[in-house]
Amino acid sequence: MVLAAGVLLVGVSYAVEPFRNFQLATVAAYLCATAGLTVLTGLNGQLSLGHGALMATGAYTVALCQNAFADRGMTGGWLLPISLTAAIVSTVAVGAVVGVAAARLRGPYLAGVTLAVAVVVPALAVTFDGVFNGEQGLSVPVEPPPLALGPYFPYERWQLWLTGAATLLVLLLLANLIRSRYGRTFRAVRDDEVAARLAGIHVARTQVLAFVVSAATAGLGGALLAVLAQSVSPGAFSLTLSLFLLMAVVIGGLGRLAGAVWGAVLLVALPDLTHSVTELLTLSPAVAQRLEGNLPLAIFGLTLIVVMIAAPGGIQGLLSGLGRRLRARRS
């Protein structure tokens, strides 16, 4: 399945124009984060409003690593995987701390703590501007595609290959985890903590594990975004991003990896769509700019409300429902 998706991705990367390649690469980066978040919120029942901040942690780590390598004049294709791994490790560390706190909290209190994380992390980046360069952010030096691919290999196609490969790996690992006893245990803890404890499950440990797993994927997603944009700044990882991520997985279909795919597609497609809408309406530049900033959030909010009323299982729930009905009619 993953192999087929990989082949499909390579095929698509040749079929579409560079800009679409870049957009697909962005979808892949977001997908890392939404896939982890849907495991945490959908399967383990922990609400996180702080995943944008975890993405920022990964993004800044990759930026610092790549800059450190560049400053020392080190080059080579193996540096980026090291930086990405460092991004995962640092986000896992942050995620573990937040996860330990999260395991002691429920409902609104959990939302509050993760919200604080979402607000604090970008603020830290601004405060310690010696390291993180404040609002300006950092540039992320990334090497060109390897020469083996030919001298005129489009950079965007290379970006898609890179993020696509990383994301497919993440999806494969998450799918394995969901199928294993850990996936079952995550859901059991979500459904009834008392019964889970009596069944021999260490509830707090399970919750921390789920948080750490989703933090790792969010960190990788953020790192990939930074690599794609070749820069990182606090503005890109605001509270709005955390809200977008959560809305995306709910609209896509909570607790399903396929739903996370829909969510990631929406995250990239909706701002694009609002841009086209504001261009259609001839508006003064100031109004257009304000609309473009806020319209995606408004559209996302509206979509969320409509989806929750019309299809509580999200897009994926709707699709699998349709599939079931079609099969039933045929047989």
Added chain:
Amino acid sequence: MERGLELHHIGVRFGGLTALDDVSLRVPPNRVVGVIGPNGAGKTTLFNVICGFVAPESGSLTLDGRPLRPRPHRLTRLGIARTLQGTGLFAGLSVVENVMTGASHTARAGFASALLGLPASDRDERRLREHALAILDDLGIAAHADAAPSTLPFAVRQRVALARALAARPRLLLLDEPAGGLGADDIAELAELVRQLPRRDADPCAVLLVEHHMDLVMAVCDELVVLDFGRVIATGTPDQVRDDPAVTDAYLGATVEEVSP
């Protein structure tokens, strides 16, 4: 080797309220012991002490003579399983997954092998599934293995909860009001099932039963403990307890002589 679970002079207080006062009892291996008493007598608190949800202020517990400091998630490792009032099933898990989860402490596959999808992880899940299916088959509900619990009648769900507890292969099974919400026929079947538990060839177990339903208690228990206001007011065989004036007193608030003119 006739020890089993023992409670020695357990005392529990919530604020000014004495929930349990100097309660001692014993559940010998492969016997069925019932705990009865009016509402608020301390029955559920007693279970919560055994499971480690409530720490006793005084007294101690022993299991086969060894001191026991129960913690909920370690219970099944000690050979103790408990069902919950209602059913406490995991709504998002299928019936067979619910039962598999009951044997969580026997799962061996590590996190890395689960993440990488190694055969060891799949083998582990397969073994748990077969174990769970065998138990469902024993209880006559194997046909519902893949159903969602919410689609099943209450009596079946109750049985799934029992299957989940039995999946841990307990030596001692704690049943918290298993007859609650069941009809007369279902209760008769349940009684037969509980009576068989200590006599099975495979994984026999002792039972400690908290129950309101007198017919069930009288039918299945080898021994009864009667609680009232957190104190043990009577112990003995069902027949002995039935004739104990202190028990009638606790249940009716007064002896029959006092009430009748």
